[in-house]
Amino acid sequence: MTKRPGISPADRLLTVAEAAEYLNTSERFPRRLIEERRIRFVRVGRFVRIPESALREFVASGLVEPVTLRFRSPRRAA
Numbered sequence: 001m002t003k004r005p006g007i008s009p010a011d012r013l014l015t016v017a018e019a020a021e022y023l024n025t026s027e028r029f030p031r032r033l034i035e036e037r038r039i040r041f042v043r044v045g046r047f048v049r050i051p052e053s054a055l056r057e058f059v060a061s062g063l064v065e066p067v068t069l070r071f072r073s074p075r076r077a078a
Contacts, residue, residue, distance in 0.1 A: 013042060013049035022055050033058070 019030040030050060031038040040054040
């Protein structure tokens with residue numbers, strides 16, 4: 001048996017339903033991510049499983065940092 005890189009043995013494999021619950025979405029959304037190859041997944045026979053680390057990476061990649069606005073004093077006319 002060959003070992004594939006990218007998935008640690010301790011990484012939990014989730015079903016599509018569990019992945020949808022993790023992302024708080026419908027089951028269709030993780031299925032679409034798999035179909036579009038936007039997320040890593042594993043085939044176990046005919047079943048599809050998604051590593052929990054892949055979901056964490058997906059969420060982290062969509063993280064938008066807040067923008068801090070600085071107060072600027074209005075310019076005065078010369």
